[in-house]
Amino acid sequence: xxxxxxxxxxxxxxxxxxxxxxxxxxxxxxxxxxxxxxxxxxxxxxxxxxxxxxxxxxxxxxxxxxxxxxxxxxxxxxxxxxxxxxxxxxxxxxxxxxxxxxxxxxxxxxxxxxx
Amino acid sequence: xxxxxxxxxxxxxxxxxxxxxxxxxxxxxxxxxxxxxxxxxxxxxxxxxxxxxxxxxxxxxxxxxxxxxxxxxxxxxxxxxxxxxxxxxxxxxxxxxxxxxxxxxxxxxxx
Numbered sequence: 001x002x003x004x005x006x007x008x009x010x011x012x013x014x015x016x017x018x019x020x021x022x023x024x025x026x027x028x029x030x031x032x033x034x035x036x037x038x039x040x041x042x043x044x045x046x047x048x049x050x051x052x053x054x055x056x057x058x059x060x061x062x063x064x065x066x067x068x069x070x071x072x073x074x075x076x077x078x079x080x081x082x083x084x085x086x087x088x089x090x091x092x093x094x095x096x097x098x099x100x101x102x103x104x105x106x107x108x109x110x111x112x113x114x115x
Numbered sequence: 116x117x118x119x120x121x122x123x124x125x126x127x128x129x130x131x132x133x134x135x136x137x138x139x140x141x142x143x144x145x146x147x148x149x150x151x152x153x154x155x156x157x158x159x160x161x162x163x164x165x166x167x168x169x170x171x172x173x174x175x176x177x178x179x180x181x182x183x184x185x186x187x188x189x190x191x192x193x194x195x196x197x198x199x200x201x202x203x204x205x206x207x208x209x210x211x212x213x214x215x216x217x218x219x220x221x222x223x224x225x226x
Contacts, residue, residue, distance in 0.1 A: 004157075033214075101146060
């Protein structure tokens with residue numbers, strides 16, 4: 001059973017470009033979470049999605065960031081017009097069902113570098 | 116508040132026990148987790164404890180929870196060089212799904 005997969009593992013963008021980060025949850029998981037880890041910091045929650053629905057986006061910046069989890073295919077975290085402060089590791093996690101008792105399993109992360 | 120605090124560094128000798136501490140402010144925590152992050156890698160779930168438990172043991176790992184003091188600890192027995200990593204405690208909040216992470220403790224094991 002493959003774990004959570006993320007791609008690309010590393011992404012370099014120039015300021016003003018768009019970044020698209022992909023996450024495929026574990027088989028049988030329909031709940032996806034995105035977290036951001038700034039250098040030398042812990043992970044901060046960004047958004048929680050189920051198939052075709054955003055459940056909690058309380059951690060998403062109001063502008064330039066969006067996320068989706070379509071019926072078919074991976075979850076996408078999209079950052080438009082990237083700035084240097086967006087440089088971070090972005091982790092995706094998945095769980096079988098939602099709720100506080102469900103363990104979240106993490107992917108290897110995408111490390112975004114904005115030049 | 117949602118703060119979860121950890122000490123930044125811990126250095127131990129191989130074969131000794133390591134104790135990593137975590138404090139939190141919100142008493143509504145339901146589940147508390149310990150994750151391990153090796154350099155350049157994702158987070159590996161080590162263990163977790165329900166908030167109605169005081170202790171959980173899993174091989175070399177022992178988790179202690181003091182609800183009164185809002186203090187969580189992870190003890191690693193017989194620490195090995197392969198245990199060198201950053202350890203994050205995390206908690207969920209009642210009725211939400213997001214994890215609140217601590218700042219991470221960098222464990223360095225020397226021979």
